[in-house]
Amino acid sequence: MKGALANDKTEEIMTVSAFARYLHCNRHTLYRLLKRKEIPAFKIGSDWRFSRSAIDEWIAGLRVTNPLLTRGSGRKRGTKA
Numbered sequence: 428m429k430g431a432l433a434n435d436k437t438e439e440i441m442t443v444s445a446f447a448r449y450l451h452c453n454r455h456t457l458y459r460l461l462k463r464k465e466i467p468a469f470k471i472g473s474d475w476r477f478s479r480s481a482i483d484e485w486i487a488g489l490r491v492t493n494p495l496l497t498r499g500s501g502r503k504r505g506t507k508a
Contacts, residue, residue, distance in 0.1 A: 439479040446477045 447454045457475075460466040467481040 441477045441479060441482075443475050443477075446482070449479075449482075 441449060443454050443457055447457055450457075457466070461468055461475060466477075467485050468475050468477050470476070
């Protein structure tokens with residue numbers, strides 16, 4: 428149990444702004460994902476927070492289900508699919 432407590436203390440928790448910088452995306456994109464319940468997060472009061480380890484697992488899962496995320500989409504920017 429002592430080891431689990433030590434891990435909890437080192438867990439990185441990010442705000443929406445910090446998480447947007449981590450993903451290199453707009454905060455509005457994150458709020459859209461939150462609204463759709465497509466991203467792991469939790470609230471403290473009215474503020475959203477993200478566990479970096481949970482987010483890293485979520486990203487790894489996306490890469491497994493969509494290998495294009497690791498290679499790029501193959502589309503040129505500004506073109507429609």
